[in-house]
Amino acid sequence: MPIDSQQVTWVEEPDIGFWEATFLPAIVAGLKTTLRHVTEYKPVTKQYPEEKPSLPEHYRGVHRLNRDEQGRVKCVACMLCATACPANCIHIEAADAPPEWPDRDKFPASFVLDELRCIYCGMCEEACPVDAIELTHIYDLTGRTRNELVYDREQLLSIFDKTKDNPRDPVRTHRGKLGPAAAFKELPTVGPATAVPAAERAAVATAPGVIGPDPQTLQGQ
Numbered sequence: 029m030p031i032d033s034q035q036v037t038w039v040e041e042p043d044i045g046f047w048e049a050t051f052l053p054a055i056v057a058g059l060k061t062t063l064r065h066v067t068e069y070k071p072v073t074k075q076y077p078e079e080k081p082s083l084p085e086h087y088r089g090v091h092r093l094n095r096d097e098q099g100r101v102k103c104v105a106c107m108l109c110a111t112a113c114p115a116n117c118i119h120i121e122a123a124d125a126p127p128e129w130p131d132r133d134k135f136p137a138s139f140v141l142d143e144l145r146c147i148y149c150g151m152c153e154e155a156c157p158v159d160a161i162e163l164t165h166i167y168d169l170t171g172r173t174r175n176e177l178v179y180d181r182e183q184l185l186s187i188f189d190k191t192k193d194n195p196r197d198p199v200r201t202h203r204g205k206l207g208p209a210a211a212f213k214e215l216p217t218v219g220p221a222t223a224v225p226a227a228e229r230a231a232v233a234t235a236p237g238v239i240g241p242d243p244q245t246l247q248g249q
């Protein structure tokens with residue numbers, strides 16, 4: 029396309045004086061900026077994992093399957109969470125409830141949730157009519173293989189057992205009255221989400237690619 033010379037703005041090179049030509053003023057200005065950053069140093073780096081982040085109150089982490097008052101899995105295998113899940117990471121196999129469970133027709137014979145595929149949107153929690161699935165504050169899940177992070181029913185129930193007494197993860201049974209997010213407003217102020225046990229702080233590479241507690245620390249226990 030031809031260029032219209034009327035639309036071109038010509039910029040003349042500015043005249044610079046003797047000092048500008050030596051670049052000394054620019055060097056001094058740059059050094060002043062460097063010195064200001066050195067003297068007004070404010071570290072922003074977290075020393076993780078020793079220093080844990082303070083999570084937002086409504087943080088959505090690893091799931092748990094809740095138990096009812098009798099210790100049974102609360103889920104009634106209605107499939108609403110799996111239907112609502114946009115990542116298609118919940119797989120449930122329903123079975124007839126045992127005769128000694130007269131309060132429900134079904135229960136999840138198998139409940140598998142792929143924690144790596146999940147996008148932690150919380151829609152499963154919102155969809156559940158009996159508050160059986162909830163997201164906890166746990167964020168630092170790790171595994172040596174992808175399969176280790178595909179949680180089955182027992183693993184999800186064990187997360188309930190681990191978190192139910194933590195004030196960050198109260199069992200939210202207020203469906204219809206208070207939603208899960210509203211329940212968090214009643215929480216006391218608590219510190220960082222999780223603490224690193226002393227044994228884990230001494231984690232070392234026991235073999236190439238394998239991280240575990242320091243063997244000497246374990247011997248002393």
Ligand code: SF4
Binds near residue numbers: 109114
């Ligand atoms: S948090 Fe969202 S993506 Fe994860 S299992 Fe629940 S509905 Fe699916």
Ligand code: SF4
Binds near residue numbers: 103
């Ligand atoms: S966790 Fe809740 S929504 Fe999902 S199948 Fe069980 S009862 Fe239904």
